[in-house]
Amino acid sequence: MNTKTMENDIYKDFKDLSVDELINGYVNNPKTGEFSCIFCGETFENGIIYPNAEKLFTAEKAVSEHVKEEHGGSFNVLINLDKQICGxxxxxxxxxxxxxxxxxxxxxxxxxxxxxxxxxxxxxxxxxxxxxxxxxxxxxxxxxEDPLLSNTKPREKTSSNEEEQKSMFEVNSLHPFFTQYRFK
CATH class of the missing domain: 1.10.10 (Arc Repressor Mutant, subunit A)
Known part of the structure; x- marks a missing residue:
């Protein structure tokens, strides 16, 4: 499969992949019990033993070995992505x-x-x-994903919003790492 075709296949659902899935080079579909290579789509069904060079692998190990052998590992594919995609x-x-x-x-x-x-x-x-x-x-x-935000209404714009924003930073209500600094 050429790189251009492979890139097109990756990007169909690229935005939905987690960092771990990108690192591993495969996804697990718990509904079907299948592991699929994100680069070419090859699928390995859970519950089937796959032979590979005198060894027997589970579906997850088989797809992991497939990514290494067929694609040179996920690093190899990801590092060769176009700058427009990887930046x-x-x-x-x-x-x-x-x-x-x-x-x-x-x-x-x-x-x-x-x-x-x-x-x-x-x-x-x-x-x-x-x-x-x-x-x-x-x-x-x-x-x-914040459940606290999903049930709230959008804030109305008022003239005091700017003062509220300013006071939020003065109180240091950010992550604990930032509480040692004063934002005044």
Whole structure:
């Protein structure tokens, strides 16, 4: 299957996949008892034993091995996604590939023809993006799923809303991590 076709197959329900499903490269459908590869759609039925190179695998182990053998693992497929989908530049992809391969800074410097300081900067920026992505995911999930918000009416706009917003930050009613800081 070519990369373009594979990308089209992935994106049909890409937005509905969890981070763990993206990492694993497969989904579990508990209703049908099937495990399906998210990259090509191959399905493995729970309760059937699958032979693989003189070993016998459960459906979940079989789909996991399939992702490794047929697609080179989920990292390989995800790192090769278009920038429009993953948001990573070619340099970021290269750095991540070297990190995935457990290359040290010296090897990365030589392979990419960049300085050690540049490698450290790229690593720092990737860690920063990781922290930001976690917070973004938490915010979006909370906004979509918070049971406290689902039963409330939208707030009416009044002239005192700006004062209410200001006082919320002064009280430090945010996550406990932020309570040590004053937002005045």
């Amino acid at each position: 990573l530049s070619e340099i970021q992809k290269s750095i991540l590939t070297h990190l995935y391969e457990r290359d040290d800074n010296k090897t990365i410097c030589e392979a990419m023809n960049i300085s050690a300081a540049t490698v450290r900067t790229h690593k720092f920026n990737l860690q920063k993006a990781k922290r930001e992505a976690k917070i973004l995911l938490a915010l979006i999930q909370t906004a979509e």
